[in-house]
Amino acid sequence: ELKVEQNPLFLSMQEGKNYTIYCNYSTTSDRLYWYRQDPGKSLESLFVLLSNGAVKQEGRLMASLDTKARLSTLHITAAVHDLSATYFCAVSFTGTASKLTFGTGTRLQVTL
Amino acid sequence: GAGVSQSPRYKVAKRGQDVALRCxxxxxxxxxxxxxxxxxxxxxxxxxxxNEAQLDKSGLPSDRFFAERPEGSVSTLKIQRTQQEDSAVYLCASSFGQQGPYGTIYFGEGSWLTVV
Structure with a gap:
């Protein structure tokens, strides 16, 4: 079964703190994506990770991929309120090139 | 346009009504x-x-759902005889690549369907 699991499902953190969101998936993948979604809005692409050991950073967000462990992480450094949103990882599994399988999302709330 | 555009943004349909969503x-x-x-x-x-070829329709939940892209650009998702469980946001996405998800995939803001 093609599954993508994220944890935590909900994360409340203080401004200035660091935290990591985890994304596990069930079998081999071609690509892994991270998206951000604000309430009532569409999905904003954050990162596309292609290969084992890939690391990408944009501002306070850094994503990494370990294909052997079937794990991706999204690390948040020194969180600010503007990062409050729901974050999804999505996997393009090998042999299913046409579709993305999404995780259930992590709702992040950054408080003062 | 600059991004993926969807219409209508919001649709309330009575159960049994047909709807068409554009991307x-x-x-x-x-x-x-x-x-x-x-x-x-x-x-x-x-x-x-x-392009215009529907290569994968494995996720369509029933034969009430039908999608087309006749000229390889605009697409329409049609839902016949809507039921309450069809209430959801329908998101359209596009990417440049020719072989499934390739590089960045851009999503539209969605069509919010409520079936009453």
Whole structure:
């Protein structure tokens, strides 16, 4: 079964703190994506990770991929309120090139 | 346009009514996808087009759902005899690549369907 699991499902953190969101998936993948979604809005692409050991950073967000462990992480450094949103990882599994399988999302709330 | 455009943004349909949802992908994008997102859930794949060819429709939940992209640009998702469980946000996405998800996939803002 093609599954993508994220944890935590909900994360409340203080401004200035660091935290990591985890994304596990069930079998081999071609690509892994991270998206951000604000309430009532569409999905904003954050990162596309292609290969084992890939690391990408944009501002306070850094994503990494370990294909052997079937794990991706999204690390948040020194969180600010503007990062409050729901974050999804999505996997393009090998042999299913046409579709993305999404995780259930992590709702992040950054408080003062 | 600059992004993926969807219409209508909001639709309230009576149970049993047919609805049509339109997607205008980014100009030049070969691949087009439809996803369904229930409240509080991640999007779920419905169907995929490469140009005008529908290469994967494995996610369509029933034969009441039908999608087309006749000229390889605009796409329409049609739902016949809507039921309450069809209530969701329908997201359209497009990408430049020709072989499924390739590089960045851009999503539209969705069509919010409520069936009453």
């Amino acid at each position: 205008d992908p980014i100009s030049g994008h070969v691949s087009l996808f439809w996803y369904q997102q229930a409240l509080g859930q991640g999007p779920e794949f419905l169907t995929y087009f490469q």
